Amino acid sequence: MNSTSRLGMRLLKGYVVAAASLVVVATFLTLRQAPPASRFEEINVERMNVVEKDGRVRLVISNKNRFPGLMVNGEEHPYPRGVAGIVFIDEAGNEYGTLATHTRRAEQDFGAYSGLQFGNVAQGQIGMIYDDDAGQRQAGLFIAGASADATAQLLQRGRRVQQMPEGPDKVRAIAELRRAEGPPRVTVARMRDQSATVALADPQGNPRLRLVVDASGDPRVEFLDASGSVIRSLGGSSEL
């Protein structure tokens, strides 16, 4: 063996010793990371998944940044929501409820949405909702019927809206998507026109019976036809 290869061998030996020591130290440090404790007085989390033994997710609590898409048959689909809150998922892997909230503020403009909803996006939902667009607000209880679109269509639409650049167009598209999820059947709310209203609607979403105290304070019970015209109105002083 010449002197060069002897030097090579020595270097190699040195390397092996150094690397071995490093691995030992790294192993020690990694293993020393205690197993995560399970009792805390207070913790900060960005997202928490409550899972079954086999890993199926049943409940997610999340900030806006990590909020999940829409769960359908155990698969998560991108769906634009821009909210933080809670998602409830059933045994079959379908979302059946959300508690969601979001706000936006810009110069001369603001908007807010909070909703606790149960049901299926395409098959009808009941929700307690507050929805505000720069002071044009409604708040109350809303029951929506089944959507004219199938789940697959809604998901496709959701994916398209999700890819839109952030801005007022996207906000509008999300609002439209929410409406496409199903026509209003039962409304018990303070409405955008400043009235307090109970409205019962036909399957197409046209209100047919309405109890209203309007912005001027007048109480009325109204029967409407499918085109939205009032065909009978009972008021506090009417003789009808």
Place this chain on the structure above:
Amino acid sequence: MNADLRFLQVSALVLTVLLAVTAYAWHRATRIPHFAQLDVERINFVEPDGMPRLILYNSSHTPGIILRGKNHPHPNRRAQAGILYFNDEGTENGGTFTFDQFDQDQVVSLGGGLAVWDQPYIPIEQVISRMLAATSQPEGPGRKRALEEVNAWALAQKIFTQRLSLGMARDNAAVLELADSERRPRLRAVVDAAGEARIDFIAAHGTVTRSITASSAGNLP
């Protein structure tokens, strides 16, 4: 020479094994932690910048009122367990089945029935600081007067103007009540404790001007 070679062979083997162990341990240490059960007194769900979005808490960790991510003493929240949500600005916007208007107090609630309120767009900080100024005074006639003043102010600003309620009344009737923007009930649908149903139209000054029942269309005289 042979000894050198054997040393290198053995070292390489040991290193490989250790490397595998380290890689596995590293993988375990960096994946999302998994717990079979967690006992926590309070969990803060936060955005990456630390702004709160949702807090679950027991009674010994009841938050004050959190506005733009900062905790302030709450004028009337007692120590209680619950859940609070926060808007994109880190300001409280609801809790256990109530929602607040943007930067304001509650507009809809599902506790013991459905209730809906109108709220003015007065920043909640202003309302809270006025209330705190009154509630933080020492007991006595001065505090009482300050509380009355702040209540009168809130009434004049139309804070908490109830517009709608749906639920059970104290007399065991099932009631739907719609109010005007001055919080005066104007339309009421009732099934009373005896089972009698009626729809009442109410004038602004509070008298029932028409009552429709099963046997009467409530025509006025």
